[in-house]
Amino acid sequence: MTVTHEVVNQAPPLTGFSTADEPALLEALQREGAGWGVPEVAELGALAGSEPVQEQARWAEEQPPRLRTHDRFGHRVDEVEFHPAWHQLMTVAVEHGLHAAPWADDRPGAHLVRAAKFYVWSQAEAGHGCPVSMTYAAVPALRAAPDLAARYEPLLTARSYDFGLRAPLGKAGLIAGMSMTEKQGGSDVRTNTSRAVPAGDGTYRITGHKWFTSAPMSDLFLALARTEEGLSCFLLPRVLPDGTRNGMRLMRLKDKLGNRSNASAEIEYDEAVAWPVGEPGRGVRTIVEMVNMTRLDCVLGSAAGMRAGLRQALHHTAHRRAFGRELDQQPLMRSVLADLAVESEAATVLAMRLAAAVDRSHTGDAAEAALRRLALAAGKYWVCKRGSTHAAEALECLGGNGYVEESGMPRLYREAPLMSIWEGSGNVAALDVLRALTKEPAALDAFFAEVDAAAGADRRLDAAVAGVRTMLAGAADPERAQLMARSLAERMALVLQGSLLVRHSHPAVADAFCASRLGGEWGNAFGTLPAGVDLASILERARLKSPAVGAA
Incomplete structure (x- = not known):
């Protein structure tokens, strides 16, 4: 074919990086x-x-x-x-x-x-x-x-x-x-x-x-x-x-x-x-050991998908210009990217904490076993639910380029719902939270011991934890408990993520999470982080160190 003009403003291939650079x-x-x-x-x-x-x-x-x-x-x-x-x-x-x-x-x-x-x-x-x-x-x-x-x-x-x-x-x-x-x-x-x-x-x-x-x-x-x-x-x-x-x-x-x-x-x-x-x-009791382990991998898989989608979005927006400057330098896109980064990190810290609980529970730590039982059910429900929404927004950051197969984003998007379905869809996971609360009272004690380790560090987190306690009190009636099972699983997962972020992550990430997911200063889509959030620090933490992703 005759070369008619030089094509510019295209992101280079994203390769030669490390998925462990996080x-x-x-x-x-x-x-x-x-x-x-x-x-x-x-x-x-x-x-x-x-x-x-x-x-x-x-x-x-x-x-x-x-x-x-x-x-x-x-x-x-x-x-x-x-x-x-x-x-x-x-x-x-x-x-x-x-x-x-x-x-x-x-x-x-x-x-x-x-x-x-x-x-x-x-x-x-x-x-x-x-x-x-x-x-x-x-x-x-x-x-x-x-x-x-x-x-x-x-x-x-x-x-x-x-x-x-x-x-x-x-x-x-x-x-x-x-x-x-x-x-x-x-x-x-x-x-x-x-x-x-x-x-x-x-x-x-x-x-x-x-x-x-x-x-x-x-x-x-x-x-x-x-x-x-x-x-x-x-x-x-x-x-x-x-x-x-x-x-x-x-x-x-x-x-x-x-x-x-x-x-x-x-x-x-x-x-x-x-x-x-x-x-x-007693076949169900026997095989549930296998199910619980694969549920952990559902959480890991969703967290991995979020990180992969975020990486692609960061890479594309760092190299694509529109309206006179790179996409990742424009305020609204920066808010979207930072929001995706916060969601990704919250999923990662929870997945790693659950895996650590597996380690300790298999060496005889009863409290960690109890925490794993309840937190894994809530985490499986929420993190896997968020995977599909996250994949859709990350794909949209690439625009039409993200909608074509060569980008890899459609594969990521198609994969995301599976983690929520595999080993029990949303209702099954939410009802498993209720089952754990009913049959294993020690699990709730272990859950609050973990969450309360951050007590006093963030007022929004403290208020959200108090809200979970109120929800639990209102779930005493079995029929009402089923109707609120999803809401309860969601809030339990969120306060656990919030506690982990407040204690262990960058202050900017923890602040953005608590302000949006726990404090109510958030819309119904990514990119609606409240004013005052430190977008620059969140994005700097999220970026690969590979030159392929561009400078912050």
């Missing part, structure tokens, strides 16, 4: 006793921001997985085929211990370091985080069956990604999935109809369907099925110990809004061989 993240690692992990997080963050990994992320989504039900001879294989980029991303994730590796690591803060790695690596590509997350979450649930855990846990924690249809105990490392929901019930798993019949040799035969099983190419699954005792949990491998295929049929892959690099399937079990995990009839 004060709130690094400060949390040091503060929570996991500073030893900073070099590992930094190494992975630099890899996530590199051009080769960005290309792998693009290919993994643009070339989604395909289901191959039969081989050329007509034999059933039920295998999912992926672009090589998917396997490259999975290899890095497993080798860096983003899966179940912390369960074999006795260093203080191992789970927090793993959370930080999951956070920085998810910013490159979110879809492959699903099997990584479920593998991490499978271990505590599997420990309800010590004999099975002794056999499979070393392979689940091994830092080897070994894809393919082979007997699990013959592989160098394993990936685990979860097979819970059915057509008629979804999150209401107590309506499940899949049946498990004892085979007389310690195993069961499961027959039934599963409506939404993500990562069906995993080696092992924790599955729910009904026995004479009630709904029970089982370990079900794709390939049996003798190398034959288990009775697990992949019917089709879901055509999803987002998370397209990851396969999700409808499954039929035809007398599939499985081993019981935990007490018969």
